[in-house]
Amino acid sequence: MKLPALLTLASxxxxxxxxxxxVTLTLADASTAASNVTITPGQTFSLAVTLTxxxxxxxxxxxFMEALNPGSGQFxxxxxxxxxxVFPDVTTEDGIAFSAAAATLDPVNDNDLGGxxxxxxxxxxxxxxxxxxxxxxxxxxxxxxxISTNSPEAIDEAFDPITVxxxxxxxxxxxxxxxxxxVLLGTSAGLIRRRQA
Numbered sequence: 001m002k003l004p005a006l007l008t009l010a011s012x013x014x015x016x017x018x019x020x021x022x023v024t025l026t027l028a029d030a031s032t033a034a035s036n037v038t039i040t041p042g043q044t045f046s047l048a049v050t051l052t053x054x055x056x057x058x059x060x061x062x063x064f065m066e067a068l069n070p071g072s073g074q075f076x077x078x079x080x081x082x083x084x085x086v087f088p089d090v091t092t093e094d095g096i097a098f099s100a101a102a103a104t105l106d107p108v109n110d111n112d113l114g115g116x117x118x119x120x121x122x123x124x125x126x127x128x129x130x131x132x133x134x135x136x137x138x139x140x141x142x143x144x145x146x147i148s149t150n151s152p153e154a155i156d157e158a159f160d161p162i163t164v165x166x167x168x169x170x171x172x173x174x175x176x177x178x179x180x181x182x183v184l185l186g187t188s189a190g191l192i193r194r195r196q197a
Contacts, residue, residue, distance in 0.1 A: 022055040023154045023162050025063065027147070027169035030131050036170035040177075042138035044078060047147070047169060049129040051086070056154065056162050057121040061087050061114040061129060063152040063164075067105035071145035071171070077103035078133040080113065086127040087115035105134075108150045121157045136173060145171045 029037045030046035037045045051061060067075045077098055082088050092111040096102060102110035113130065134147070152164040 023051065023053045023058060023164050025061075025129070025149050025152050025164055025167045026050045026052065026126075027149065027167050029169075035168075036172060038172040038174055039136055040174060041136060041140045041142075044133055044135040045171070047132045047134055049132060049149075050126055051122075051129050051154070052126040053122065053124050053154075055124065057123060057157050058086075058117070058154045058162070059121045059157050059159065060116040060155040061152070061164075062091065062112050062155075063114050064108050064112065064150040065105055065132070065134075066108045066148050066150035068107060068146045068148065070141075070143070071105070071147065072107040073104060074137045074140045074145065075105045075147060075171070076100070076135050076137075077105070077109055077113075078135050080133070081131040082115065082129075084128050085115070085130055086117055086122045087129060089118050090115040105147065136171070140173050142173050142175050145173065147171060 026049070028035060028048045028050070030048040033048070039045055049063075051058065065077060067073070079098060080090075080094060082090060090097075091114050097109075097111040097113060113132070146168050147170075148168040149164075149166045152166060154162040154164050156162055
């Protein structure tokens with residue numbers, strides 16, 4: 001290959017990478033903006049989904065949620081708030097998207113959680129997509145779990161796809177205080193019996 005052809009190829013690859021990273025989704029705890037949350041089994045938490053565009057106009061978004069192993073089947077989408085969303089015209093109505101069978105992250109929920117804007121396109125900046133309420137299974141084991149977006153893709157004003165990288169969020173599950181106390185009491189009782197024997 002000649003040098004001009006190599007430079008053209010390199011330029012195209014750089015442009016493709018820049019376009020890919022022009023739109024991102026961020027997942028954060030809705031109350032603290034942290035990239036993780038600590039909960040007990042059976043507890044719910046709110047997850048803020050934010051779209052940031054550095055160069056693209058966006059008219060819509062499609063995405064699913066995923067719980068990676070060993071979290072598959074341990075988390076369920078309960079509800080979504082799109083009151084202040086830039087994509088309020090949701091792709092899947094809540095009654096369908098949050099039905100028990102469709103909303104379980106096993107590992108991926110069944111329905112698209114995205115939507116369309118009802119006012120043209122969004123410019124460059126950060127925008128609220130939704131606040132999702134997610135519940136952990138009452139039987140979930142203590143540990144760290146990763147929840148992420150799955151197959152995210154934005155569309156521009158011509159409805160052409162814009163690749164969006166997946167985004168992750170860590171859920172730390174700790175034992176309930178009463179469970180920890182019972183374990184501590186049981187261990188203490190065993191130690192006391194040993195000393196008496």
